[in-house]
Amino acid sequence: MSLTHETSQTVRSVHVDASAVSAWKPLNGVGGIPGPATGFEQFPDLTPIWREAGVSVVRSFDWMSRLDTRDNPTSLFPDWAADPDDPASYNFTATDEWVEAVHAIGAEVLFTVASSIPKNKLPAEDIEVYGRVVEHVVRHYAQGWAGGPAKPIRMFEFGDQPDLGPLHFAGRPEEFYDMYAAFCAAVQRVDDTLIIGGPAVAFPLNADAAYREGFLAYVREHGLPLDFFSFLWFTDSSRDPLNFGYVADDLRRLLDEYGFTKTELMLCYWNYLSIPTSSAPSDEKGAFQVATAIALQDTAIDSAFFFRADSGRDPHYGMVDPAGVYGADGPDERARALILAGRTMTGQRLAVTGGDTSGFACAAGRDGDTVRVLVANFVAPASALEKRESDTFTFRIPIGEQRIELSLDLPPQRAELASAGVTSAHVSIANLPWAGRTVSLTQTALSGETSEPREARVSETGDLELDLAITPQSAVLLEVTA
Structure with missing residues (x-):
């Protein structure tokens, strides 16, 4: 997964190489x-x-x-x-x-x-x-x-x-x-x-x-x-x-x-x-x-x-x-x-580019005759972006009548955590093994909504492109099945 930080880009390009395989x-x-x-x-x-x-x-x-x-x-x-x-x-x-x-x-x-x-x-x-x-x-x-x-x-x-x-x-x-x-x-x-x-x-x-x-x-x-x-x-x-x-x-x-x-x-x-x-x-x-x-x-x-x-x-x-x-x-x-x-x-991991360090993340895999592309658009709350005074976090845990005060050291705060404002993704999948064939596409959202299967044709060179709406605080799984 390649990481970039493009604060002005609301549409992301997510590229999957179905021939670049590794293990999860x-x-x-x-x-x-x-x-x-x-x-x-x-x-x-x-x-x-x-x-x-x-x-x-x-x-x-x-x-x-x-x-x-x-x-x-x-x-x-x-x-x-x-x-x-x-x-x-x-x-x-x-x-x-x-x-x-x-x-x-x-x-x-x-x-x-x-x-x-x-x-x-x-x-x-x-x-x-x-x-x-x-x-x-x-x-x-x-x-x-x-x-x-x-x-x-x-x-x-x-x-x-x-x-x-x-x-x-x-x-x-x-x-x-x-x-x-x-x-x-x-x-x-x-x-x-x-x-x-x-x-x-x-x-x-x-x-x-x-x-x-x-x-x-x-x-x-x-x-x-x-x-x-x-x-x-x-x-x-x-x-x-x-x-x-x-x-x-x-x-x-x-x-x-x-x-x-x-x-x-x-x-x-x-x-x-x-x-x-x-x-x-x-x-x-x-x-x-x-x-x-x-x-x-x-x-x-x-x-x-x-x-x-x-x-x-x-x-x-x-x-x-x-x-x-x-x-x-x-x-x-x-x-x-x-x-x-x-x-x-599951199955094999595929190479992906297009994620960032601000909560927009993407991954892809192939399991048998199905290629999956997962995209998440997490947006950190405003409270997490406020400059903190210390990298030591002190808090109390209420257990019954007890109030236990504890503290832990934190990683440095990252300015890059601020969301880039992504709202959609253009997904391109290269080197699919089903060149020139018709495949079935489904999308499943974090909300629980699953789209009706629809057909798409893979190009003669093994490429497939489509657009995904990816609103803040959401995730979408795209499944491409031969």
Whole structure:
């Protein structure tokens, strides 16, 4: 994808070369609750949307599948006085159903081991017993111990936002490090080829931090495995789709500096907004999603999970998360954004020019006899364009009666984020393999409208041209089928 910035141009030229083929990065992961399960019948079934979007992997952290460090009847190991070797000591039923639901749509599971936030954020009391319990949980999901799923899980992540302090981990960093070491040893006792990583840092740009430099130093010193380093990023403070690439570059530099040159970068959560008090229209959120999904393809990120690809109903915090894909009447533009991006990014990636750094983004792919061109026109709100006084963002998270104040370092503000005012696109596709043939064209909009199929003729040299209306805060998928 070529990037230009043409502030006076309201009509963009988008050029696709159907002969210039490359591979898509595997970034079509999600976080969310798949649907109803035993004891949790209130959750809607998201798997039809995930299947249509081609979701490839689901992160389990949002499930009730927490391994609490204190007694909790909903935990995977409810009673810490129980025998870790006895299958009857574990609570696998609902989690197994969610795993099976994910596997049924052909997706994998990234299994996250973390405590029952927000009820408990305490470190393990007995690290040896904790490791034995982790081992049996992993053995259940990776090898079928105690009636585990038939299809094994291969990826295991430790931790979730330990740098959120009292919100997610109320222990010392050294206690977290020791728990990671016990986790690694437990996973490797089961199968030393399983994929291991963590710690899902919330503030990935905050330098000289316990869960960045401190964590990496500990892992290096103790020779622990770190197949991936996970982090999250939301743009409440910037509304900038290119932030993710900036953060990834900083973390890639950091990992290489500490000698983790083969450790992959995992964006384990991403979305437009995350703070419960943040808000934006659903079409703005959807346009951002599509523009970001396109931009992520050209970053240092190796895997990514959109959070949260469900109704937003949070079983832990007792609220409806603004990061969901449901509106008052069900799935909205955010769910459709997930589907449009996922549908485009299958098969082979095709070369595209015509995007910019201001929210106008384009991507193209070919899957069998269908070529797809996806165009997004995200417009950052005026508040994101006002010059900010500091690149440190301070905010409060309301959790019940608590008001937790936190701060994170931001990427530099970009003047180029201001929209170029694009309203339409002239799309030209070159080198189609159907020269001189009639093809079928359909257009699907973020609003949910799908055009009736119409015919067009490819030129004798394999070219096809057409115009697309692309209003602000919208996205359009063009499908050309032989």
